[in-house]
Amino acid sequence: MKIELAENYGFCFGVKRAIKIAEENTNAATYGPLIHNSKEIARLDKDFKVGLVEDFQTFKPGDKAIVRTHGIVKDELAQLKENGIEVVDATCPFVTKPQEIAQEMSEKGYDVVIFGDESHPEIKGVKSYATHGATVVTSVEELHDLKFHERIALIAQTTRKVEDYMEIANYLIPRHKEVRIFNTICNATFENQEAVRKLSKKADVMIIIGGKNSSNTKQLFNISYENCPNSYHIEDENELESEWFLNKKHCGVTAGASTPDWIIQNVINSIEKSIN
Numbered sequence: 001m002k003i004e005l006a007e008n009y010g011f012c013f014g015v016k017r018a019i020k021i022a023e024e025n026t027n028a029a030t031y032g033p034l035i036h037n038s039k040e041i042a043r044l045d046k047d048f049k050v051g052l053v054e055d056f057q058t059f060k061p062g063d064k065a066i067v068r069t070h071g072i073v074k075d076e077l078a079q080l081k082e083n084g085i086e087v088v089d090a091t092c093p094f095v096t097k098p099q100e101i102a103q104e105m106s107e108k109g110y111d112v113v114i115f116g117d118e119s120h121p122e123i124k125g126v127k128s129y130a131t132h133g134a135t136v137v138t139s140v141e142e143l144h145d146l147k148f149h150e151r152i153a154l155i156a157q158t159t160r161k162v163e164d165y166m167e168i169a170n171y172l173i174p175r176h177k178e179v180r181i182f183n184t185i186c187n188a189t190f191e192n193q194e195a196v197r198k199l200s201k202k203a204d205v206m207i208i209i210g211g212k213n214s215s216n217t218k219q220l221f222n223i224s225y226e227n228c229p230n231s232y233h234i235e236d237e238n239e240l241e242s243e244w245f246l247n248k249k250h251c252g253v254t255a256g257a258s259t260p261d262w263i264i265q266n267v268i269n270s271i272e273k274s275i276n
């Protein structure tokens with residue numbers, strides 16, 4: 001059986017940057033998980049003494065708090081600084097951008113509409129920057145009962161599919177005088193998505209590696225599943241099952257944007273062992 005890695009997979013620019021920042025700031029704690037990968041979080045704790053704090057009230061004056069790639073809510077950031085906590089910002093610049101857009105457009109009087117998951121930390125953060133509030137939707141259907149003013153600013157969660165975002169834009173444009181659409185979908189997500197689309201069309205089994213709560217890994221899985229029903233989302237090599245590879249000729253492998261290379265390599269090694 002041939003094992004093939006997608007042309008683009010794994011860590012994106014933002015995550016590489018955040019991990020480097022964490023490694024350079026030992027004896028600190030990240031506020032919320034830095035990335036959606038529990039194994040990498042454990043490595044940072046063990047090797048670099050970078051812990052994890054879930055409740056920002058736990059930080060004491062003089063502590064060092066690392067803000068995660070997905071960013072945090074504006075008020076909490078202000079409060080951390082007010083409480084005398086040293087803030088090291090590892091928010092990905094591609095997340096800072098929609099935060100800035102939300103604030104600017106809201107202040108200019110636009111109704112801010114965000115296409116994304118309201119419970120996701122990135123969207124909680126972006127929404128908090130819209131001075132006059134924002135509406136978060138996950139589908140066109142949710143827009144049907146909503147009323148907006150004439151001017152709308154549309155922002156997407158960085159991990160969303162372009163096609164889905166276009167559906168939202170197509171619905172809003174004919175119904176409003178002005179719709180400003182910002183392409184805030186991250187290229188890294190897009191590149192990994194294109195690569196999994198291509199690979200899953202030719203593979204007869206697909207392994208998608210990433211945290212179970214990582215939304216970009218779930219997106220990769222969904223795209224893969226459309227083309228290859230034998231698609232499996234795993235966190236690491238321990239979840240592999242040898243029968244997945246029985247009578248298979250071509251195994252495609254990809255990984256979400258928060259999956260470190262060492263986990264990907266472990267998975268490939270295990271697949272190789274299981275087929276020999």
Ligand code: SF4
Pocket residue numbers: 012013014015069092093094095158186187188189216257
């Ligand atoms: S997926 Fe994109 S937006 Fe998210 S951390 Fe990576 S580079 Fe930044």
